[in-house]
Amino acid sequence: MKTTFRRVAVATAFAACACFALPSFGQQPAGGQFPPMTQGPAAGLPAGGAPAGALPGGPNRMAPAQIGVNGIAVVDIAYIFKKHNRFDQEMKTLKQRVEAAEADLKRMGEEIKKKQDQLKAYDQQKTFPPGSPEYKRLEEQILKDTGEFNLKRSLQGKEFMEQEGKLYYKVSLEIDDAVKLIATRNNIVLVLKFNGDDVDANDRNDILRNINKPIVYFDKNMDVTPFVLQELNRSAPVAGGAGALPPSGSMAPQPQRR
Numbered sequence: 001m002k003t004t005f006r007r008v009a010v011a012t013a014f015a016a017c018a019c020f021a022l023p024s025f026g027q028q029p030a031g032g033q034f035p036p037m038t039q040g041p042a043a044g045l046p047a048g049g050a051p052a053g054a055l056p057g058g059p060n061r062m063a064p065a066q067i068g069v070n071g072i073a074v075v076d077i078a079y080i081f082k083k084h085n086r087f088d089q090e091m092k093t094l095k096q097r098v099e100a101a102e103a104d105l106k107r108m109g110e111e112i113k114k115k116q117d118q119l120k121a122y123d124q125q126k127t128f129p130p131g132s133p134e135y136k137r138l139e140e141q142i143l144k145d146t147g148e149f150n151l152k153r154s155l156q157g158k159e160f161m162e163q164e165g166k167l168y169y170k171v172s173l174e175i176d177d178a179v180k181l182i183a184t185r186n187n188i189v190l191v192l193k194f195n196g197d198d199v200d201a202n203d204r205n206d207i208l209r210n211i212n213k214p215i216v217y218f219d220k221n222m223d224v225t226p227f228v229l230q231e232l233n234r235s236a237p238v239a240g241g242a243g244a245l246p247p248s249g250s251m252a253p254q255p256q257r258r
Helices: 077-083 085-125 133-185 204-211 225-234
Strands: 072-075 190-193
Touching: 072 225, 077 085, 077 133, 077 225, 085 133, 085 225, 133 225
Parallel strands: 072 190
Antiparallel strands: none
């Protein structure tokens, strides 16, 4: 995947002159929404026979991996936007609204086209010559309908752009809060952004992006992206499917990037 965030599919062309696109942008959770993250191995491990890292309470309870290195961590914001369950759901809802608006504009465009064809028939068949009341009435109706069409298309395009921007902004604040909570609870004093997307060797822009990346190397334990994503998706888990999370407070294995 490329560096840019996913774009909501609102850039599809409107039929019959209806074309507008939405550029993509990127509630804050309650202060107590995120459960504490435990750092380092827990005390009280069974003396013998227990697997390394196992905690009291069952074979599936594992000590979490180290979070951050020497108080520094990195996070992949673009990846979080791609995997954020609630963000994905809200973007799909917005896409449905855009598609409904496109369908309505398409219908309006088809009606205008019919009237244009009718006016052309007047000219070809000389049913009503230009300047006749019937010809002028149809011509005026076409101009009126076209104006309404263009106005509606423009206003809806602006509205959807604003809604998408607000959605990205809201989720970006939510991500910031999750990063802050995980950082403060794990003695992390600095969190840097990085992009973990694979580089397309055939894409010049992608190659330049890789050359100019600010972080060339980091210890994998510095990547808090999976933990941030886990906290964000905890409030809206997908039952039984990808993104389903263990109950808050359970000592699950370290989440992995997918």
